[in-house]
Amino acid sequence: xxxxxxxxxxxxxxxxxxxxxxxxxxxxxxxxxxxxxxxxxxxxxxxxxxxxxxxxxxxxxxxxxxxxxxxxxxxxxxxxxxxxxxxxxxxxxxxxxxxxxxxxxxxxxxxxxxxxxxxxxxxxxxxxxxxxxxxxxxxxxxxxxxxxxxxxxxxxxxxxxxxxxxxxxxxxxxxxxxxxxxxxxxxxxxxxxxxxxxxxxxxxxxxxxxxxxxxxxxxxxxxxxxxxxxxxxxxxxxxxxxxxxxxxxxxxxxxxxxxxxxxxxxxxxxxxxxxxxxxxxxxxxxxxxxxxxxxxxxxxxxxxxxxxxxxxxxxxxxxxxxxxxxxxxxxxxxxxxxxxxxxxxxxxxxxxxxxxxxxxxxxxxxxxxxxxxxxxxxxxxxxxxxxxxxxxxxxxxxxxxxxxxxxxxxxxxxxxxxxxxxxxxxxxxxxxxxxxxxxxxxxxxxxxxxxxxxxxxxxxxxxxxxxxxxxxxxxxxxxxxxxxxxxxxxxxxxxxxxxxxxxxxxxxxxxxxxxxxxxxxxxxxxxxxxxxxxxxxxxxxxxxxxxxxxxxxxxxxxxxxxxxxxxxxxxxxxxxxxxxxxxxxxxxxxxxxxxxxxxxxxxxxxxxxxxxxxxxxxxxxxxxxxxxxxxxxxxxxxxxxxxxxxxxxxxxxxxxxxxxxxxxxxxxxxxxxxxxxxxxxxxxxxxxxxxxxxxxxxxxxxxxxxxxxxxxxxxxxxxxxxxxxxxxxxxxxxxxxxxxxxxxxxxxxxxxxxxxxxxxxxxxxxxxxxxxxxxxxxxxxxxxxxxxxxxxxxxxxxxxxxxxxxxxxxxxxxxxxxxxxxxxxxxxxxxxxxxxxxxxxxxxxxxxxxxxxxxxxxxxxxxxxxxxxxxxxxxxxxxxxxxxxxxxxxxxxxxxxxxxxxxxxxxxxxxxxxxxxxxxxxxxxxxxxxxxxxxxxxxxxxxxxxxxxx
DNA sequence: GCAGCCACGTA
DNA sequence: CGTACGTGGCTGCC
Numbered sequence: 001x002x003x004x005x006x007x008x009x010x011x012x013x014x015x016x017x018x019x020x021x022x023x024x025x026x027x028x029x030x031x032x033x034x035x036x037x038x039x040x041x042x043x044x045x046x047x048x049x050x051x052x053x054x055x056x057x058x059x060x061x062x063x064x065x066x067x068x069x070x071x072x073x074x075x076x077x078x079x080x081x082x083x084x085x086x087x088x089x090x091x092x093x094x095x096x097x098x099x100x101x102x103x104x105x106x107x108x109x110x111x112x113x114x115x116x117x118x119x120x121x122x123x124x125x126x127x128x129x130x131x132x133x134x135x136x137x138x139x140x141x142x143x144x145x146x147x148x149x150x151x152x153x154x155x156x157x158x159x160x161x162x163x164x165x166x167x168x169x170x171x172x173x174x175x176x177x178x179x180x181x182x183x184x185x186x187x188x189x190x191x192x193x194x195x196x197x198x199x200x201x202x203x204x205x206x207x208x209x210x211x212x213x214x215x216x217x218x219x220x221x222x223x224x225x226x227x228x229x230x231x232x233x234x235x236x237x238x239x240x241x242x243x244x245x246x247x248x249x250x251x252x253x254x255x256x257x258x259x260x261x262x263x264x265x266x267x268x269x270x271x272x273x274x275x276x277x278x279x280x281x282x283x284x285x286x287x288x289x290x291x292x293x294x295x296x297x298x299x300x301x302x303x304x305x306x307x308x309x310x311x312x313x314x315x316x317x318x319x320x321x322x323x324x325x326x327x328x329x330x331x332x333x334x335x336x337x338x339x340x341x342x343x344x345x346x347x348x349x350x351x352x353x354x355x356x357x358x359x360x361x362x363x364x365x366x367x368x369x370x371x372x373x374x375x376x377x378x379x380x381x382x383x384x385x386x387x388x389x390x391x392x393x394x395x396x397x398x399x400x401x402x403x404x405x406x407x408x409x410x411x412x413x414x415x416x417x418x419x420x421x422x423x424x425x426x427x428x429x430x431x432x433x434x435x436x437x438x439x440x441x442x443x444x445x446x447x448x449x450x451x452x453x454x455x456x457x458x459x460x461x462x463x464x465x466x467x468x469x470x471x472x473x474x475x476x477x478x479x480x481x482x483x484x485x486x487x488x489x490x491x492x493x494x495x496x497x498x499x500x501x502x503x504x505x506x507x508x509x510x511x512x513x514x515x516x517x518x519x520x521x522x523x524x525x526x527x528x529x530x531x532x533x534x535x536x537x538x539x540x541x542x543x544x545x546x547x548x549x550x551x552x553x554x555x556x557x558x559x560x561x562x563x564x565x566x567x568x569x570x571x572x573x574x575x576x577x578x579x580x581x582x583x584x585x586x587x588x589x590x591x592x593x594x595x596x597x598x599x600x601x602x603x604x605x606x607x608x609x610x611x612x613x614x615x616x617x618x619x620x621x622x623x624x625x626x627x628x629x630x631x632x633x634x635x636x637x638x639x640x641x642x643x644x645x646x647x648x649x650x651x652x653x654x655x656x657x658x659x660x661x662x663x664x665x666x667x668x669x670x671x672x673x674x675x676x677x678x679x680x681x682x683x684x685x686x687x688x689x690x691x692x693x694x695x696x697x698x699x700x701x702x703x704x705x706x707x708x709x710x711x712x713x714x715x716x717x718x719x720x721x722x723x724x725x726x727x728x729x730x731x732x733x734x735x736x737x738x739x740x741x742x743x744x745x746x747x748x749x750x751x752x753x754x755x756x757x758x759x760x761x762x763x764x765x766x767x768x769x770x771x772x773x774x775x776x777x778x779x780x781x782x783x784x785x786x787x788x789x790x791x792x793x794x795x796x797x798x799x800x801x802x803x804x805x806x807x808x809x810x811x812x813x814x815x816x817x818x819x820x821x822x823x824x825x826x827x828x829x830x831x832x833x834x835x836x837x838x839x840x841x842x843x844x845x846x847x848x849x850x851x852x853x854x855x856x857x858x859x860x861x862x863x864x865x866x867x868x869x870x871x872x873x874x875x876x877x878x879x880x881x882x883x884x885x886x887x888x889x890x891x892x893x894x895x896x897x898x899x900x901x902x903x904x905x906x907x908x909x910x911x912x913x914x915x916x917x918x919x920x921x922x923x924x925x926x927x928x929x930x931x932x933x934x935x936x937x938x939x940x941x942x943x944x945x946x947x948x949x950x
Numbered sequence: 951g952c953a954g955c956c957a958c959g960t961a
Numbered sequence: 962c963g964t965a966c967g968t969g970g971c972t973g974c975c
Contacts, residue, residue, distance in 0.1 A: 025974080025975090028975095029972095029973075029974070029975060030974070030975045031975065032975075033975095037975095038975055039974095039975075041975095042974070042975065043974095046974090281975075282975060283974090283975065284973095284974075284975075286973095286974075287974075287975085593970095593971080595969090595970055595971070596970080596971055596972085597970095597971080597972095598971075598972070599971095656969095659968085659969065659970090660968090663968075663969085680966095680967095683966080684965060684966060685965075685966095686964080686965060686966095688965060688966075689966095690965085690966050690967070691966085691967080692966095692967065692968090693967095694967085694968085695966080695967045695968070697966075697967085698966080698967070698968085783963090784963065786963090786964075787963035787964045787965095788963060788964075789962095789963045789964095790962050790963075791962095792962045793962055793963055794963090796962080797963085855962095858962085862963065862964065863964065863965090865964085866963080866964040866965075867964085867965095869964090870964065870965065874965095902965090902966095
């Protein structure tokens with residue numbers, strides 16, 4: 001009677017979800033003015049919407065328990081005693097949830113004499129038989145017995161959002177028994193949540209051991225006498241209870257529900273009913289639109305991003321299955337197998353010599369960037385690895401090499417012989433491989449002592465180069481975005497496919513590995529031609545890939561910190577912050593939370609009656625440092641307010657430092673007392689790097705107290721100093737070069753105090769007559785240029801009248817006319833071409849330049865003005881890093897780069913290498929590119945990062 | 951439980 | 962009403 005289908009059925013355990021919502025959300029914050037609790041209703045709606053958005057089911061049914069007992073209570077009187085004791089505040093919400101479901105057009109089912117679990121089991125069984133892929137959303141582990149190849153249980157983790165997809169494999173991995181055996185295991189262990197005692201002293205582990213030994217619970221009962229020890233005794237004493245448990249936890253799969261799966265549609269909301277209900281519950285417009293967005297299009301329309309045209313879900317899914325050709329797996333365990341596999345598939349790999357042999361020795365001025373990737377990307381090896389790729393603690397679970405048709409998957413750990421073969425393969429074939437995330441791959445390979453020289457193509461980098469504004473944080477997301485394919489099979493939570501936790505429950509691991517390999521190849525085939533067409537292959541192969549390698553080294557090495565000093569700084573800051581807090585409290589007269597802008601607003605603008613400051617985006621009054629400082633100055637004759645503001649400002653500053661130090665403490669590896677940050681290479685839209693976990697690119701540097709923190713970064717064992725080199729005014733130098741402005745070029749070539757020199761040109765005065773104010777005003781103007789600074793902004797920053805700022809700007813552009821023209825041409829070109837370009841061809845697209853919304857358009861104009869300048873500076877620094885590392889390697893020194901802060905490199909200096917390494921790095925930075933102006937690099941060396949300042 | 955705001959650190 | 966980032970704390974959600 002049924003046709004095979006690719007459709008998905010979602011069955012929801014209504015009680016389980018309501019419980020979850022009720023206990024997750026504070027009831028105090030969710031109740032109507034008349035006192036009706038609404039937290040479970042609201043939570044139910046949002047959580048269900050979340051799951052629907054993620055899973056996009058075609059059919060949906062919700063099951064509820066019915067009041068009054070079931071056959072189970074007759075067998076086990078205390079059954080679900082704990083559940084019946086649900087708080088009144090939750091019970092009153094169940095009818096509301098059901099009303100909501102009706103209004104949302106969602107079918108819910110309850111059947112007297114049965115539990116929701118039985119309804120779920122029945123629906124899942126019906127769905128299974130009819131060929132649906134069935135998802136069961138339930139926090140009740142009894143549902144695990146339903147799992148099979150077509151039934152997956154979505155089981156909430158600690159955070160609701162990370163739903164575990166329980167497949168047969170993940171049940172086996174976690175419990176060491178099959179889904180069918182799970183009820184046996186649960187009977188032995190018991191279920192405290194349902195008030196069901198098991199065998200005392202027996203948990204999942206022993207239960208699984210016995211089940212595997214004797215096959216089933218029946219087997220265990222037969223052989224109960226053979227089980228020795230305390231646990232055997234305990235089992236025999238409770239065997240009747242266990243048998244009873246087993247009867248009770250078996251779900252009924254053939255309840256007569258009187259519905260067909262096909263009837264369980266959704267997607268049409270009775271909006272009037274929802275509005276009435278939400279009004280009653282006092283839910284706001286945000287909730288309304290959130291819910292309508294999901295439920296009012298529901299099963300019929302794919303709500304993935306795209307051209308905005310709705311597509312049929314089913315069609316999407318079928319297409320995707322055709323698009324992705326999975327390679328055939330070969331599992332490699334013995335060394336010979338690997339070599340044999342390589343031999344058997346070598347003929348499939350066709351990469352022309354001129355592509356494979358690509359190297360770059362001179363970066364020049366960016367005029368010769370015409371390497372092609374060709375269609376070779378489709379005929380290369382794919383290399384991938386899976387595991388925890390966090391620097392400093394990487395562990396790998398498997399590595400693989402694949403062609404289009406076949407995949408050799410090597411589970412880890414491996415024998416030395418196999419490793420040697422793999423290493424030999426990588427050494428000879430690296431330039432004929434494609435990868436996704438070379439840097440992350442290096443961390444994983446490094447975890448098993450493998451290394452790999454540059455691949456020919458990286459799909460992660462390629463995706464970034466083609467669309468730097470889009471950021472996929474998993475391979476799956478990249479596939480959805482670039483390939484427009486969506487997955488019918490279940491996924492593990494959206495962790496990122498190449499990055500899952502050790503303890504996470506997994507589907508059959510090779511299944512997603514094959515899929516990953518197929519995605520990488522598919523991405524390469526899609527992105528390769530785009531990269532070629534834009535002439536960005538050189539950018540990837542000469543800059544991004546080599547810089548990935550440098551970054552891997554920096555992340556792996558990490559930065560040594562003085563933990564003792566960190567802790568004492570933390571304590572010092574904590575004490576000072578506490579003092580400032582107490583002083584603030586005394587002035588305020590109440591012990592408010594100084595970290596709460598809301599409470600501060602009340603004290604400042606209501607209690608103290610201070611003149612309101614600028615408004616924030618959301619309309620409240622800002623309490624930021626600039627505003628507080630302003631109030632502080634203006635409140636000299638109001639002792640209370642003045643005292644409070646002073647203490648508050650002090651608390652802000654110290655507390656921030658304390659927090660930064662604490663973050664560093666938390667991020668320090670205990671094993672090596674080093675901090676291993678991750679440099680994100682595909683996040684910043686301009687081409688810059690960013691640093692996360694922790695961010696080491698925003699360690700304080702502007703005032704003395706903050707700068708102290710830099711002092712905790714020290715050379716590690718075997719090293720004697722830190723060296724820091726930074727570019728002076730790179731962005732301005734780039735503007736001088738690209739604009740061809742003779743005056744600005746001359747200013748840089750003169751080698752004088754740059755800002756003073758520029759000021760003398762602007763004000764037409766001799767250099768020695770330039771005042772401090774004139775210099776700083778011109779300096780601010782210079783720096784503001786690259787950001788698209790307005791006269792208003794300039795006036796505000798310099799605390800001068802807008803008219804004066806206007807005059808300054810005019811004078812400045814009179815002097816540097818070509819800079820003005822250049823900046824205008826940047827925006828004009830971007831408007832015409834749709835994108836900006838750096839010296840080395842890195843693009844960024846700006847669709848908003850044509851926006852009719854003035855605010856959006858002008859923001860895009862400023863960003864378009866800035867992108868090529870900031871981006872070219874980023875390109876130059878990347879080249880400098882590659883050159884610096886290369887020159888250090890060639891000199892056979894031990895010193896190594898450990899940090900990059902946009903225009904600064906920090907190098908850990910080995911004994912006796914200070915002078916030599918300083919010159920090597922300086923040279924690498926100064927000659928990264930040839931510009932019309934010199935690149936000025938200043939270096940310093942010291943026993944910590946602070947002292948390395950110059 | 952989570953998204954969004956606010957504030958603030960860097961270049 | 963200056964670009965580019967990341968992080969931590971508080972808050973609303975109702």
